Amino acid sequence: MHQNRRNFLQLGAISLFTLSSNSNLFAGTKIITKEDLYIAKKDYDVFQSVRNKLKLVQTYIGYGNFNIINLDTMLRISKNASNIEEFTKAEIDFLEFIFYYNPSSHGFFGERISNNITDTIDKKIITKIPRTGHYLFKGKAEKTYYEMTNDVGSSLTLTSGIRSIVKQTKLFLDKINAVEGNISVAAKSIAPPAFTYHAIGDFDVGKKGFGYANFTSRFANTNEFKKIKELKYVDVRYTINNKDGVRYEPWHITTI
Template sequence: MNRRDFLNISKAGIVTSAFFAKDLLAFEPPEIRSSYFYVEQKDESDFQEIRRKLNLIQRHVGYGNFNILGFDEALKIAKRVSNIGEFTKSQLEFLEFMFYYNPSSHGFYGKRITNSITDEINKKEIVKVPRTGHYLFKGKPLETYNDMVDDIGSTLTLTSGIRSVMKQTKLFFDKIASVNGNITIAAISLAPPAYTYHFVGDFDVGKRGFGHANFTSRFALTDEFKKIRSLKYVDVRYTINNKDGVRYEPWHITTV
């Protein structure tokens, strides 16, 4: 979908461009400073109801299980559990749009990783990492993480592993809500649902006990990160001024 198509859809009611607000964020790429894309006011109800349902589904299946929960299974749970409720036609249309649209229209240039909203995680190819609540793929991702813990020490921990389409959707929608519906700003710090490398192997690490600071630039000042930089087998996905248009993420480890 090119920029013109994206703007045509926005006029139809999914998202809309808005004026540049200088006080939002200082690190945004220059090419997106002239226009932001927001969840349109008339779609706010569906947007918030989707967030409510995803939150309840996560509570129902458990945080760890939600990380690998597929789209179809999530819909079945919502329909079956009375306090969640079936997704409406307009809610499903919004979910599908946010999965299939091209975010390069507003400055995110990452590679599409997942082609279908119904793509699922193969449970036979994953393993749950003890005391983290997260999963990793067997093979290189798991081996890389275990080697990092051996070389850096027990203060290093897995802060985010595999993320299904539903998990990434929840995270992305929560991020959008935290920046007042601004899809452009949300995509600077979190990949849209179809574009996360967490679906195929990447993972995040942090300093044990460091909390939310693990997902800020403060992590780059830790001894753990200094040791990561010395490991020849480890690469960070989103470096400073990366071509994907994403903020610097020193905690995001590349495995694919």
């Protein structure tokens, strides 16, 4: 695996995996506009096989460990595990394309956080938060979280902490699948893998027992969020009409 493939788009990725305004991965299920970009229908099989293998690796090593896994470890597991097939060249090309492409072409203007698809999270500087299955970076992120739980109350919980490139890739591809192959729509909810602040310190919080609603605008109506707004040491990353082109995320806490 090359350590840096930022020139991947210039090497023909567009001809391999076309972000297209007139090709719908799920053809015939939705009206396509020129503003929205889709993964081309011809890449459907590779797209789905990558999603399936990522899911199998996650099941194999556990959800908590999957949050911090790097690409090389993921590829090694897929190769050696008896119930997972090794990633093909086409599938690795797809992973690299999704990592290195420029999402500003479809309205996502977030900062590129990771430059190399093989970036690794240093386990010496992270800590697992009990009863959540998630990790935070030691220092400001961990301190901020525990201050919040102390000030807001025990009903506040960590819903998503550190996310490796592999974890963010899975989330992004699953979101693309959920919105019928529409990358433009997916990127408004889940940052492309190279652009997530979860890789360097941000984290999500929610109300215990609130389930998936913690990741919707309904969280802004909870008493927990009302208390969060009063905390002078806490900032929400994705405010209403934020410059990154991301939906409003009242649960997304920045420590950067």
